[in-house]
Amino acid sequence: MKYVVTGGAGFIGNNIVRLLLELNHEVKVIDNLHTGKIENLTDIKNKIEFENVDIKNFEEIKLNLKNVDGIFHEAALTSVPESFKKSQEYYDVNVLGTKNIFKIANKENIRVIFASSSSVYGDIKKTPIKENFDKNPNNPYGQTKLDSEYLAEEFIKNKSKIIGLRYFNVYGIGQNSSYAGVITKFLENIKNEKSITINGDGNQNRDFIHVKDIAKANIVAMESKIENGFFNIGTGIATSINDLSKLMIKLSNHKHKTIHGSQLEGDVKISQADMCLSNRVLNWNHEINLMDGLRELIKNYLPSKL
Template sequence: MKFAVTGGAGFIGSHLIKYLIDEGHNVTAIDNLNTGKLNNLSKVIDRINFIRGDIRDTKLLQENLRGVDGVFHEAALASVQESFTKIQEYNEVNVQGTENILKTAKEYGFKVVYASSSSVYGNPTKIPIQEDDPKNPINPYAQTKLDDEKLAAKYAKEGVRVIGLRYFNVFGERQSQQYAGVIKKFLKKARNGEAPIINGDGTQTRDFVYVGDVVRANVLAMMSNVDHAFFNVGTATTITVNELADLIVGEFGLDIKPVHGPGLPGDVHTTKADITLAKKLLNWEPRVEIRDWLKQAISEKGNLDSIID
C-alpha cells in the first residue's frame, strides 16, 4: 500500500516509516526538519520518497498526498513549556496544519491516523483515564491537541475516516526532548555521574509507552475497519518520577540522590491510561515495560547512545 507520514524524520515518525518499509509498503515522508533529523531515517532514506516541506503548505500537501491509501499524521510542535511563549505558532502548526491534512483527506478520500495526546485530559478526574472522561487541557500545547480532536470530529461527519491516538508518555530509541524527555535527561546525567534534576517533588506519575508499541497502534488503527474514534495509547501502568530517577541511578551503580527544583507550569501530575477500547477495537496492547527496557538499554552501551545522543 501507499502511505505518507508527516513528521517522518521525527522520533515516532521515523520508527513508523521503518516499520512500514519493512512490511513492503511505499512510503512518502514529509518533514520540515524543524525538530526532525534526517539521520533518523538513515537506514531507509534510499527506499522512501522524502519531501522537505511544511504541513502549513496546502499546495505541497495536495501535490504529494494524491493517490495515497492513508496518512499517518505525526507532525507537530510538542513542547509544553515552549507552547506558552509561542501560542500562535503552535496553533498554526498543530491546528491549522492538521486541518490542512483533513481537508486534503476529504478531497482525495484517504484515511488519517494522527497523533493526539493524553494531555487533552489535563489533571484527570479519575484514574485510569477513559476516552470519554472530561477534557481539561492546562497548557497551550494540550489545547491545540483538543482543538485537533474537534476538527477530526467535524471532518468525520463530512465523511473523512480519521482516528486520533492519544499518546501517553512515549519513550524509546531516538527520543526527543519533547517526548518523555525526562528519561533522556536522567540518562544523560547518570551517564556523566551527575544527579538527575527533578522538577517538583517527584511524586508525579507517568504512563510510559514504548515507541514500537505506539507504531503498532498506528498501523492497527490504519488497517482497522474503524472509521472514526479516539483511543488511549498507554500501558495502564505507572511509575513516579522519583522511582524513575532511582531506577536509572541504581542501574548505573551510582550512590547519589536526585536534586529537586521547582515544578513546571502546565505539568500534569497524574496519568494512567485505560486501554480497554484499543484492546477491543484494534486488538492492540503494549508489549514493552519501561523498567525492563531501561535496564536492558543501560546495560547495552550502543543502545544507550541511540537514546541519549
C-alpha cells in the first residue's frame, strides 16, 4: 500500500512514517518544514518520497495526493501559547489546510486518518472524558482542531472516509523542545542542571501517551473496518504534574529543587481519556506505560543520569 503522511518530518508524523516502513508500505512525506525538520528523515531518505509542500496550497497538494491508498494528516501548528498570538495563522493552517486535504481525499475516494486533540474538550470538570462530552476549547489551537472535526463531519455526509484521533498528552524521543509538552521541558531542566519549573500549583493532571502508541493507533485506525468517527487516544490514566516531576527526579537522580511559576494561558486543570470506545470499536489500547516511557527518554537524553 502507498500512504501519504502530511507533517511527516515532525514528531508524530515521523514516527508514523517509520512504522509504515517497518510494515513494508510505500510512503510519501509532505511537509513544508515550518516546524518539522528534514534531519528527522535523513536516515530514511532513500526509502521515502519527500515533497516540500504547504497544505494551504490546494493545487500542489492535489498533485501529490494522486494514486495513494490513504492519508495520515499530521501537518499542523500545535503550540497552545503561540496560538493566542497567531490565531489567524493557526486557523489558516489547521482548518483551511485540513479542508484542502479533506476536499481532495473526497474527490479521489481516499481514506483519511487525521490528528485531532483532547484540546477540543476544553476545561472539563468530570473525568474520564468520553468522546460525546461537550466541546468547549479554551484556546485557539483547540478551536482549530474542533473546527477541523466539524469540517470532517460535513465531508462524511458526502461519503468521505475520515477518522479523527483525539491525542492526549503525547511524549517521546524526538519531540521539538520549542513545541514540547511538559515532559520534554522537564528533561531540558534536568539536562541543564536547573530547577524543574512547574506552571501553576502542579495539581493539574494529564494523560500521557507515548508517541509510538500514537503511531500504532494511526495504523490500526487506517486498517479498521470503521469508516468514520472520532476517538480518544490516550491511556486512561491521569498523572498530576507534581507526581510527574517527582518521578522524573527519582529516575534521573536530579538534585535541584522544584519551583512553581504562573499558570499558562489556556491550560486545562484535568485531562484523562475514557478509552472504552477506542478499545471496543478500534480494538486498540496503549502498550507503553509512563514509567517505561520515561526511562527510555532519560536514557536517550541523559545517559549519564542512569
